Amino acid sequence: MSEGNAEQMLATATARADELAAPGLSPRPGRKVAVLSCMDTRIDLFAMLGIDRGDAHIIRNAGGLATDDAIRSLSVSQRLLGTTEVVVVMHEGCGLMGASEDDYTRALAADGARPSWRLGAFEDVVSALRDSLARLRAAPELPHRDAIRGFVFDPESGRLREPARS
Numbered sequence: 001m002s003e004g005n006a007e008q009m010l011a012t013a014t015a016r017a018d019e020l021a022a023p024g025l026s027p028r029p030g031r032k033v034a035v036l037s038c039m040d041t042r043i044d045l046f047a048m049l050g051i052d053r054g055d056a057h058i059i060r061n062a063g064g065l066a067t068d069d070a071i072r073s074l075s076v077s078q079r080l081l082g083t084t085e086v087v088v089v090m091h092e093g094c095g096l097m098g099a100s101e102d103d104y105t106r107a108l109a110a111d112g113a114r115p116s117w118r119l120g121a122f123e124d125v126v127s128a129l130r131d132s133l134a135r136l137r138a139a140p141e142l143p144h145r146d147a148i149r150g151f152v153f154d155p156e157s158g159r160l161r162e163p164a165r166s
Contacts, residue, residue, distance in 0.1 A: 038064035066132035075141040
């Protein structure tokens with residue numbers, strides 16, 4: 001049997017334990033910011049945003065959407081760990097763009113799955129970003145809603161832009 005990814009990852013972490021250790025580093029982000037982003041493999045948030053370990057909380061999900069669970073994590077980040085800003089990063093060419101909610105729901109149902117969540121498919125990344133920002137700005141779970149910004153990343157050009165605020 002070949003070694004799987006998990007075994008390789010465990011071996012790497014074991015070999016790099018001294019480098020990975022963070023003695024004395026606070027779980028409270030030094031820059032008091034939480035970043036919500038898509039899980040896309042092309043997005044390197046640390047390099048893109050100029051952040052280091054200890055600077056920010058990173059929350060990633062499919063699409064970088066303001067889902068219930070993302071809001072739960074952001075609420076913990078703000079209420080328990082002192083963040084006061086939220087940055088949302090979505091991107092061009094997202095796998096959710098143009099996907100079909102109905103087809104996805106049917107595929108899940110065919111496997112006997114009936115989740116309480118929805119896929120979150122969208123047609124336009126800027127509209128999806130605006131919807132997520134509006135949801136975060138209206139979320140009573142977040143005590144700090146005045147410093148929420150959103151950006152769109154283009155993995156082909158490497159450019160990050162802020163669509164006109166609404």
